[in-house]
Amino acid sequence: MPETAHRPRGNNRDTDFLLIFLPVLAAATLFVLVLSDKFNIKLFGRNFIKEVVYQRNSTPQTSTKPVIRDEVTYTKVETQFLELTKKLTIEPGVYGLYIKDVGSGKEFKYNESTEFYAASLYKVPIAAAVLKEVEAGRLKLDDTATYLPYDYSSGTGVIGTYSHGIQLKISDILSELLKNSDNTAQNILLRTLSYKNVQETFNAVVPDKNTSTYYRYNLSTPAEIGYVFEKLYFGDYLSADDKKYLSDLMTNTSFEDRISAYLKEGLVFSHKIGSWPDSWHDCGVVYTENRESELMVCLMSQRAPYENFLNSAKMTGEFVNILIN
Numbered sequence: 001m002p003e004t005a006h007r008p009r010g011n012n013r014d015t016d017f018l019l020i021f022l023p024v025l026a027a028a029t030l031f032v033l034v035l036s037d038k039f040n041i042k043l044f045g046r047n048f049i050k051e052v053v054y055q056r057n058s059t060p061q062t063s064t065k066p067v068i069r070d071e072v073t074y075t076k077v078e079t080q081f082l083e084l085t086k087k088l089t090i091e092p093g094v095y096g097l098y099i100k101d102v103g104s105g106k107e108f109k110y111n112e113s114t115e116f117y118a119a120s121l122y123k124v125p126i127a128a129a130v131l132k133e134v135e136a137g138r139l140k141l142d143d144t145a146t147y148l149p150y151d152y153s154s155g156t157g158v159i160g161t162y163s164h165g166i167q168l169k170i171s172d173i174l175s176e177l178l179k180n181s182d183n184t185a186q187n188i189l190l191r192t193l194s195y196k197n198v199q200e201t202f203n204a205v206v207p208d209k210n211t212s213t214y215y216r217y218n219l220s221t222p223a224e225i226g227y228v229f230e231k232l233y234f235g236d237y238l239s240a241d242d243k244k245y246l247s248d249l250m251t252n253t254s255f256e257d258r259i260s261a262y263l264k265e266g267l268v269f270s271h272k273i274g275s276w277p278d279s280w281h282d283c284g285v286v287y288t289e290n291r292e293s294e295l296m297v298c299l300m301s302q303r304a305p306y307e308n309f310l311n312s313a314k315m316t317g318e319f320v321n322i323l324i325n
Helices: 009-038 048-057 071-090 119-135 170-179 183-193 195-205 222-234 240-249 306-323
Strands: 094-101 107-110 144-146 167-169 267-276 279-288 294-302
Touching: 071 094, 071 107, 071 306, 094 222, 094 306, 119 170, 119 183, 119 195, 119 222, 119 240, 119 267, 119 279, 144 170, 144 183, 167 170, 170 183, 170 240, 183 195, 195 222, 222 240, 222 279, 222 294, 267 294, 279 306, 294 306
Parallel strands: none
Antiparallel strands: 094 107, 094 294, 144 167, 267 279, 279 294
């Protein structure tokens, strides 16, 4: 009977050693890289994981030129943003801030998941719902709506000073809604659209319609509001013409004393404010005049005196100036 062939014992030992050693070496390498990222330790002058993550996130999703273009800029502004958040922490009130570089996808976040009463930020999806109905041919901007007694609501804007029964163009009501944050305009549009139309728009523009409380209770977060602006300004929910129309309506509003007041010359803020007792917000898109670079910015607050919110708006505006230099 022929003998069974045997491999030399030395070769078996070498194979066994490699089978054990290589997985251990791979795990150890990954562990060292993770530690270098967690504690910002640079190996051979580089933080490999941060570079890989940055390269992944810096791929432009739009034609917008990224503000954050390299790791040096990234590290510099990250440090400055940390200083900003420290100041927000000691400012009276509770603040949440979300900033996103549209070109690179880079985000700066502070209490971005904290829930705030959104106040008049509710008006932005309502305006989008109107434009969606216009796109569908069920409504025209030149159509008129009647101002009825029960449409009246106190607050800013001029529609409440008009006589009941007056006919107003939808385009004029939209302008009052966004430029002057008119609550009476909101009531007229809600009645004209139906709540079903409005709810459909809210569901379409929030990150998760199943968990969002934006439509039902007007509670939202800086990150969610930022997502809504991204969807409406850069997504496919509205046509290109309606995206521009919406953006223009929220430029040069009656409320340019918040973040807008502290932006350097050449920057434009298309935005919507929210005001409620001790709650102040300012959210929108900052862009250069030629729209080469764009940032989504959302600052929200609660239990904050207005003068302290303005301090926070000033610091936010100054940080935006650093980003778009």
